[in-house]
Amino acid sequence: MPVHTSGTRQDGAGKGVGLSLALASALAFGGSGVAAKPLIEAGLDPLHVVWLRVAGAALVMLPIAVRHRALPRRRPALLAGFGLLAVAGVQACYFAALSRIPVGVALLVEYLAPALVLGWVRFVQRRPVTRAAAVGVVLAVGGLACVVEVWAGLGFDALGLLLALGAACCQVGYFVLSDHGGDSGDDAPDPLGVIAYGLIVGALVLTVVARPWGMDWSVLTRSAPMNGTPVAAWVLLAWIVLVATVVAYVTGVLSVRRLSPQVAGVVACLEAVIATVLAWVLLGEHLSAPQLVGGVVVLAGAFIAQSSTPARTDGEPVAGGTASGAERELSARGTAA
Template sequence: MPSTASQPAATAVGSTTVDLRTGLPIALVSAAAFGLAGPLAGTMLVTGWSPAAVVAGRVGGAFLVLLIPCLFLLRRTGLPSGRQTRRMIAYGIVAVAGGQLCYFNAVQHLSVGVALLLEYLAPVLLIGWLWLRRGQRPSATKLVGAALSLAGLALVLDLTGEVRISLVGVAWGLSAALCLCGYFLMSERTTAAPPPLLMTTVGTGVGAVLLLLAGAIGIVPLTTASAPALFAGHPVPWWVPMLALALVSAALAYISGIEAVRRLGSSIASFVALSEVILAVVFAAILLGQIPTPVQVVGGILILTGIAVVQTPPGTLVGPRSTRRRLDHGRR
């Protein structure tokens, strides 16, 4: 998107300034970090770890890693306000723990691909929320991009073959989608928005405690193992993929994800986050030797096309020097 040489490319979308030049790379870093979680966790699941134990270790490890930097931040900025504290706790409950617990319950009743497809309806749900709640009517280009992205997602998840579906599982899957919506909405920049480092530290700490409590009372199984994991075909101690999960797929993923939402807005950031599925397939091919099928490649192309279409302005107002474009967001 055109811009002046000294300023980042930005457009005004409603009350949100969209900075594609810096926001898009950060969003892709976050998507790559989240996408690495599945293949890394896969190396541990085959040794006997339960999914909930892996996630609890991942977010709990991130909390421990970020705790000292967070304390230095608080020493400089002071304690958060009451509104910020409530927002961070809600973030940990909904975005970190809630989404994981809903997804775990969904896969008990649904095929994994179906559960993921339901969870990744979040960008579409966000379009409806922003329209009803904030009056941000979606453009035709955004709707087309959403349709392309969802079609590509279905292909990448490869829903062919035997598919398990139940009403209970669908309810859990949609609940996971709502939690994902909460992740994007609570990451937005507002007057009560804590710094990304602080929000991630508190959120992962709250999420880890809730996941461990859920395991203790039997909502999800918590099983660990000490056997070596196969990392890119080589046996490594179990703590190597766990450390990568904590540092990359939790700490880096959440911090960069929050920053991306604040630069792109929740709607655009949610569609860019769909690239996580593509990157997860790529990482699975590298780490686990799971080569994507031609159908998955086509699906990935559709997702990327949809993301590009979503970011296309429905109309432009060209300034005197033709260096800026603003979305014609319609008149209310």
């Protein structure tokens, strides 16, 4: 997917603002699973929660889509791929995984995406990757083995883990699309426009798949238990739509306009930490010491993979793992995870 950042990177105060926006984006994305899981446990189907999230965010972003109404004619395949993979695929798989496994585990499995992207670059595109990037992949896979407790025959629901892995695979498609047209310069589509139309496409696809007309709408009029504390369902939904989607995407895009993709990608790694801590505090989902160590190793591997990219030459795609940086360039969640 084309990536276009206008203007030059700012120093001093500008970088401080960029880091603050990137952190705000990680906080917003990290809270999506914590707010969604009580709704799922209260009786909403995971697909219905995804549809509510994406459709609500699409309505909020509709004015931006109108502003960039020429974009569908210029890049129809790009918007379709973004909507199917980055929006519908990632969110559907991630939220479905939440109904079966803890939030932190789902998100850490989704963070295999940078490793999978390197596999795509090495074995599908047949381009070399850096040694540090390969080390990052090994660390990420080893840390994931600790998170899912392979020595216990997988300590979590197998289908839930497969759904989380599906979210990671959808993010691979997202990242591969992110590399298309990156050398288009001023002709590259505006990231906000791509996000707006991606949400619209995702909402249309999810409407067919989720069939919201069969949803139990009464759940939204009741409260949902969050670790024993009742919270109004509409408050949780408002958080998911306005904060965990709209604010998260917009602050992420604005942060990348002030930072390099590598710096924004490093800050993005905090999303998994934030989600795990929030799930621990708000949902009571405690992880064991080996799982916590494994989570740290996964994030370290993702960090190394993302920060080990060699300098990019004109017209040559990046071959070292700046997947999360490209993600923040466009939308600031993975996933799915």
